[in-house]
Amino acid sequence: MSTTSVTTTASLPSSDFPEAQPLRQRRGANREGLEAGRRSTRTILWILLAVAMVLYGFPFLYLLFTSFKTPIDTIAVPPTILPREWTLENYTNALGRSGVLASFINSIQTAVISTLLSLVLAVPAAYGITRYKTPSGQVFIMAALVTRMVPPVAIGIPLASMMASVGLSDTPIALSIAHTTISLPLSIWLMCSFFESVPRDLEEAATVDGCSRLGALWRVVIPVVSGGIAVTAIFAFLASWNEFLFALLMTAIRSQTTPVVIANFQTQFGLDWGSMTALAAVYSIPVILLTLLLQRKIVAGMTLGAVKG
Amino acid sequence: MSTRNTISKLVTLGGLCTAVALVATGCGAGGPAPSSGGSGGSSSINVLVEAGGHAELTGVAEQCKKDAGIDVNFVELPYDGMFNRLSSEFSSGNVSFDVAALDSVWLPSFKDAVQPMDELFTDDVKKDIFPALVKEANVDGHFIGMPAWTNAEIILYRKDLFEDAKNKADFQAKYGYELAAPKTWKQYQDVSEFFTKDGMYGTDVKGAVETEWLAHVLQAGSPMVLDKDNNVVIDNAAHKEALDFYVSLAKDAPSGAAQVDWAAAQNLFNQGKTAMTRFWAHAYRQIPADAPVAGKVGAAAMIGGSAGVAGVPGPWYLSVPKATKNTDAAKKFVKCAYDYNDKGIESKLGLASRISAFQKYQDQPGYESFKPLIETLNGQATATRPATAKWQQIVDTVLIPLLQKAVAGGDTSALLADAKKQIQDLLK
Numbered sequence: 001m002s003t004t005s006v007t008t009t010a011s012l013p014s015s016d017f018p019e020a021q022p023l024r025q026r027r028g029a030n031r032e033g034l035e036a037g038r039r040s041t042r043t044i045l046w047i048l049l050a051v052a053m054v055l056y057g058f059p060f061l062y063l064l065f066t067s068f069k070t071p072i073d074t075i076a077v078p079p080t081i082l083p084r085e086w087t088l089e090n091y092t093n094a095l096g097r098s099g100v101l102a103s104f105i106n107s108i109q110t111a112v113i114s115t116l117l118s119l120v121l122a123v124p125a126a127y128g129i130t131r132y133k134t135p136s137g138q139v140f141i142m143a144a145l146v147t148r149m150v151p152p153v154a155i156g157i158p159l160a161s162m163m164a165s166v167g168l169s170d171t172p173i174a175l176s177i178a179h180t181t182i183s184l185p186l187s188i189w190l191m192c193s194f195f196e197s198v199p200r201d202l203e204e205a206a207t208v209d210g211c212s213r214l215g216a217l218w219r220v221v222i223p224v225v226s227g228g229i230a231v232t233a234i235f236a237f238l239a240s241w242n243e244f245l246f247a248l249l250m251t252a253i254r255s256q257t258t259p260v261v262i263a264n265f266q267t268q269f270g271l272d273w274g275s276m277t278a279l280a281a282v283y284s285i286p287v288i289l290l291t292l293l294l295q296r297k298i299v300a301g302m303t304l305g306a307v308k309g
Numbered sequence: 310m311s312t313r314n315t316i317s318k319l320v321t322l323g324g325l326c327t328a329v330a331l332v333a334t335g336c337g338a339g340g341p342a343p344s345s346g347g348s349g350g351s352s353s354i355n356v357l358v359e360a361g362g363h364a365e366l367t368g369v370a371e372q373c374k375k376d377a378g379i380d381v382n383f384v385e386l387p388y389d390g391m392f393n394r395l396s397s398e399f400s401s402g403n404v405s406f407d408v409a410a411l412d413s414v415w416l417p418s419f420k421d422a423v424q425p426m427d428e429l430f431t432d433d434v435k436k437d438i439f440p441a442l443v444k445e446a447n448v449d450g451h452f453i454g455m456p457a458w459t460n461a462e463i464i465l466y467r468k469d470l471f472e473d474a475k476n477k478a479d480f481q482a483k484y485g486y487e488l489a490a491p492k493t494w495k496q497y498q499d500v501s502e503f504f505t506k507d508g509m510y511g512t513d514v515k516g517a518v519e520t521e522w523l524a525h526v527l528q529a530g531s532p533m534v535l536d537k538d539n540n541v542v543i544d545n546a547a548h549k550e551a552l553d554f555y556v557s558l559a560k561d562a563p564s565g566a567a568q569v570d571w572a573a574a575q576n577l578f579n580q581g582k583t584a585m586t587r588f589w590a591h592a593y594r595q596i597p598a599d600a601p602v603a604g605k606v607g608a609a610a611m612i613g614g615s616a617g618v619a620g621v622p623g624p625w626y627l628s629v630p631k632a633t634k635n636t637d638a639a640k641k642f643v644k645c646a647y648d649y650n651d652k653g654i655e656s657k658l659g660l661a662s663r664i665s666a667f668q669k670y671q672d673q674p675g676y677e678s679f680k681p682l683i684e685t686l687n688g689q690a691t692a693t694r695p696a697t698a699k700w701q702q703i704v705d706t707v708l709i710p711l712l713q714k715a716v717a718g719g720d721t722s723a724l725l726a727d728a729k730k731q732i733q734d735l736l737k
Contacts (some may be wrong), residue, residue, distance in 0.1 A: 071597040075576040099385075153393070161401035169405055248390040249397055252405045253355065253382050263387035267361025268412075269460075269591055269658055271572055 060284070067091065067278040074273035090274035091282070100261055100279065106172055107241060107257040108286070113176035114240040115233050118187045121180070122232065126191030127217060131200075141192065144185040152245050155181070160249045170252045178246040183236035190235065194228030195221070227300035234291065234298060241287060258283050353380040354638045357395070357406035360385045361658060362625055365458050366410070368652030373645035379638050388412075392701075395419060404632045407639040410625045413445055416454055418698040423628040424636065425451035429644060437663045439686045442624050445693040454626025455643045456662035458653050461611065461620035461691070462524055463681040464497075465578060465593060466490050466585040468607035470504065479503075490609035491585070494528070494554050497612050501561035504584035512585045513574040514559045516567035516716040519708040521587055524621045525551035527690045528614030533621070534703065534732065535695040541732045544725040551614070552721045559716050567713040578602065587611065589623065590685075593678035594659045608677050610684040619690035624662060699735055707731045 062081065066074055067090050069083040094100065129137040147155070159178050160169075168174035198221055206216035222229070244259045251257060262283065265276035291298070358366060363385050370381035384406055386394055392415060398404045399422035411419060430452045435443050442456045470476055471488055480488035484499045491497040501511030515521055523533045531547030542548070559566050563577060571589070578586040581601040593608050611620045627646055629639040651666035653659070654676075661667055664683065671679040685691065694700055711728045715721055 070599055072579065072599045072601075075579065157393070157397040157400075160397050161403070164398075164401055164403040164405075169403070245390075248386065249394055252357075252384040256384075260386070260390075263390070264360035264385050266387055266389075268359055268388045269361040269589070270575065270595060 063277045064281050066273060067281045069274060071274055074277075090278035093272075094265075094275040094279040095282070097261075097275070099256065100258070103256050103258040103261045104283075106251070106255050107259075107283075109172040110175045110179060110247075110255070110257055111237050111240040113172060114179035114183060115236040117176060117180045118183045118236040119229065119233060121184055122187035122191050123222070123229065126188050126195055127221070129188070130192050130195040141188060144188050147181055148185050152182070156246050156249045159246070163250060170250070170254045172255045175247060175250050175255055175257065176240070178250060179240035179243055182243065182246075183239040186239070187232045187236055190232045191225070191228060194225040194232075198224050227297045230294045230297035234294060237290065238287065352378050352638060353382065354407040354635050354642055355382045355384055355405060356408045356410070356627075356642065357384045357386065357391075358410040359388045359391055359412070359625070361388070362410050362458070364656035365653040365658050365660065366646065368655065369646045369649050370642075372649045372652060373642050377638075377641045377645060379642055379645075381642060392418075399630065399632075402632050404630045407629065407633040407635040408642055409628050409630060410457055411454055411628050413622070413624050413626060414694055414700050416445065416448055416626060416628075417696045417700070419628070420448045420453055422630055422632070423453050424631050425453055426455060426629065426640060426643065427452050429455060429640070429647065434647065437665050439622065439662075439664060439691075441622050441686070441691050441693050442662065445622075445624070445696070446626060448696060454628040455647055456624045457627045457646055457650075458658070458660035459622050459624035459662045459686065460589045460591055460660055461622050461682055461685045462521060462587050463590045463593075463611055463620070463678060463685055464490055464585060464609040465588050465678075466607050466609065467504075467581075467602060467605055469605040470584055471607065476503075490607060491612055492609075492618075493612055494525075494614055497585075498554075498557060498561075500585060501558055505561040509581075510563050510577075510583045511561040512558055512587075513569055513577055513583050514555065514562040514566040514716055515569045515571070515574050516713045517570035517573075517709060519704050519712060520621045520623070522551060522555045522708075522712060523694070524587075524611060524619055525554055525614065527619035527621070527692055528612065528616055530614070530616035530690065532692065533695060534708070535697065539695075539697065539736065541729050541736070543732060544722075544729045548725055549721060552715055552725065554614075555712075556715050556721065566716040590678045590682040591658055591660055594675065595657075608681045610681040611688070613688075613690075616690040618685060618688035619692070620685040620688060622686055622691065622693055624693075697736070703732055703735060707735070 065082055068086045068088070069080075070085050070087050070089070073080065073084050125140075129141050156178075159181070163169055163171075163174040163178070168177075202220050202224065203213075203216045206220040207213070211219060242259060243257075244263065247257045247260050248263075251260065258279070262276055262279050265272040265279070356366065356370070363383055366381075366383070370383070373379050373381060391412075395409060395411070395415070396418075398406075399419060409423075411423075430443075430446070438446075438456055439459065442459060446452050446454050446456060471490065477488045480500075480503050483503065486496075488500070488503075491500050497512070504511040526533050526548050529547035529551045531542060531545055531551075534541065534543050534548075536542050563569070563582065569577075574583075574586055574588060575592055577583045578588065578592075579596055579600045579602060590608070593606065596603050596606060610618055613619065627643045629636060629643065633639055647663070650661045650663040651669055653661050654666060654670050659676075667679045667683050670676040671683065697703075707728050711724050714724055
């Protein structure tokens with residue numbers, strides 16, 4: 001009833017209905033209250049966001065600031081956050097070290113090959129599992145997780161021996177294959193969830209329009225899950241980009257990647273914090289750029305399937 | 310669609326870049342292909358080395374290229390991963406290196422995977438290497454590694470504080486003898502106590518590393534942990550005496566001793582928080598120029614106990630794997646490393662293994678740590694760590710936990726007795 005009353009009075013000039021004035025005032029007050037509530041909620045959310053950002057970002061910021069510190073500043077007791085004296089010396093030392101540029105190229109090669117391999121294998125595998133739903137498919141997807149359950153060092157040493165026996169020792173290809181064993185299970189699982197969110201009707205419609213099964217996959221389904229593919233690619237790329245143990249066991253002169261070079265700043269005789277953090281900061285740039293470039297797709301991919309049902 | 314196009318372009322570009330990079334770099338960007346050759350071997354060899362030791366061998370490699378025409382490619386690895394890498398390659402029988410720089414504690418573990426090099430250990434060579442190292446390099450009757458560089462703990466102290474007139478007078482008045490770099494346990498305790506004031510500490514106590522306590526065990530007159538017949542002697546009187554001395558310094562050291570390791574102790578000293586430290590000799594030359602203690606540090610030989618001065622050497626050995634196809638070139642490099650051993654002294658680490666190499670530099674400015682280092686390495690009680698493949702396991706699972714409990718106030722007798730049982734179980 002009150003709804004009717006409000007609707008009626010709101011559509012008429014207030015001077016004709018003086019009794020409507022308090023009601024409008026009440027409505028105004030309610031709206032202001034709501035606005036104030038929204039504002040405070042938004043403020044709280046912003047504060048929480050800021051806190052979360054500081055918590056997540058602090059280690060990286062600390063690393064960044066340390067890379068600009070002088071040698072004695074890097075080991076100050078108690079430690080300081082900001083450099084007392086800013087210097088680029090650590091960057092000069094780190095980037096001037098022999099093998100650093102080569103290690104960057106190796107890291108890029110390895111990560112790109114590993115990401116492509118993961119996608120080429122994971123997309124059809126996930127599509128088959130989600131669309132055909134055979135018992136063997138379900139066993140396969142569970143079995144894919146097994147490699148994630150084994151400690152990497154347990155498969156790293158045999159894998160290194162196998163690569164050496166087929167003549168792939170110390171090559172980016174060997175390391176890429178090893179990295180694919182890490183990223184592939186995750187990629188399959190991720191792609192499965194993305195394919196699940198695509199209605200079958202889309203494919204059936206494409207089939208009615210004359211598409212083959214593969215044509216429907218390529219022309220209809222893949223474009224719909226492109227955000228998911230971007231997310232999967234990012235995860236696969238990161239898994240390879242940051243991987244250390246396999247790189248340590250399987251690379252030497254020709255294919256050593258940057259994480260091993262970064263670790264080399266910690267020696268039995270001391271730790272060169274400045275150079276280590278400088279190289280780590282430089283090494284994080286490509287990943288940050290890639291993430292920014294694909295940001296929209298990643299967000300779209302992460303919400304893909306969120307409204308399924 | 311535009312994003313899809315971007316992704317497609319990125320993927321295509323990435324693929325093309327990879328393909329071009331792979332072709333252009335011969336499947337890798339790091340350098341030449343791994344060495345290979347027949348038994349005669351090629352003139353290019355790969356040397357596996359811990360990252361900190363790389364600079365030590367750079368000068369040697371240059372000289373070896375001039376003298377023997379051997380190109381040397383270094384494979385640098387972090388210390389923490391090197392043992393795994395060596396184990397992996399030795400066990401597969403397919404090695405990617407022709408020479409490996411091995412930490413002394415690894416020699417017993419890899420003795421069956423490396424070649425004897427007895428012919429390189431002539432009488433002249435043996436005379437010019439510290440006795441403890443000659444002994445350690447010989448495993449089961451064969452020399453399997455040539456010492457490339459060695460280290461030992463010495464005393465680093467704040468010369469400016471020790472030479473301060475007021476400190477000298479106050480110390481004399483309190484302890485009845487002149488303030489100087491300590492030579493005995495008692496002096497070390499006194500000096501540590503004296504300088505623990507005004508926010509400064511006399512020394513550090515390292516609970517997270519074992520070597521320092523083991524040096525005190527040698528000073529007290531006992532072999533470390535195992536005797537020559539591999540009997541566990543960790544509960545004898547010398548071990549107890551050394552542990553009690555070690556723990557007694559905790560009151561004059563920064564708190565949290567259980568977690569203090571080499572890096573922490575070095576930081577504390579370089580920051581001017583401690584007046585003395587027992588530390589590896591290389592640290593003397595690595596004090597940052599902008600450190601508050603730069604130019605104010607003196608060096609002295611390691612302190613002595615009832616058995617005299619003693620330290621635990623920390624040498625690295627060059628070994629040639631049995632699986633290499635470049636034995637000749639590899640052994641030539643090892644000989645170069647001995648012949649031009651002093652080249653390492655001019656590197657950042659600044660160490661050598663030959664007595665003559667240290668002596669050549671000992672009187673030069675900046676190398677004041679060499680005389681104390683030579684004295685410590687020549688110490689009567691100086692000895693290398695027990696030659697057992699289980700040593701690292703003993704250190705990680707028994708000795709360090711034992712020290713951490715001891716510096717935290719544990720009963721030293723009970724801890725040593727317990728450690729004995731644990732080590733006996735490990736060695737079974």
